[in-house]
Amino acid sequence: MIANDTYDQTYNVFFNSQRVNERLKSVPLHKLTNYDLVDLERLLKQLRQTIKLTxxxxxxTGERWPTSQKLIQRKQVSLE
Structure with a gap:
C-alpha cells in the first residue's frame, strides 16, 4: 500500500498481509520524502517490472497520474 501523507508531504509504503480469520497486519517499509507524483509514477513503473504484487x-482520491492522466484512486477507502 502507498499512502499519501499530505501533512508531512511524503509517500509512505506499507506491506499489508492478512491470513484467514486474522486481523490485517501492516508493516511500514519506507517513507518517500521526494513528494513528486512524476517521480512516484516513474518509481512504480520500475517497481512493477520487478514485483508482481497488488x-x-x-x-x-481524485488525483491523476501526470503522464497518463488516469485516476490514481477512484473512491475513498475506510482508512482515509
Whole structure:
C-alpha cells in the first residue's frame, strides 16, 4: 500500500498481509520524502517490472497520474 501523507508531504509504503480469520497486519517499509507524483509514477513503473504484487493507494482520491492522466484512486477507502 502507498499512502499519501499530505501533512508531512511524503509517500509512505506499507506491506499489508492478512491470513484467514486474522486481523490485517501492516508493516511500514519506507517513507518517500521526494513528494513528486512524476517521480512516484516513474518509481512504480520500475517497481512493477520487478514485483508482481497488488498496490493499493490511499489518500490519492481524485488525483491523476501526470503522464497518463488516469485516476490514481477512484473512491475513498475506510482508512482515509
Amino acid at each position: 498496490i493499493e493507494f490511499v489518500g490519492f
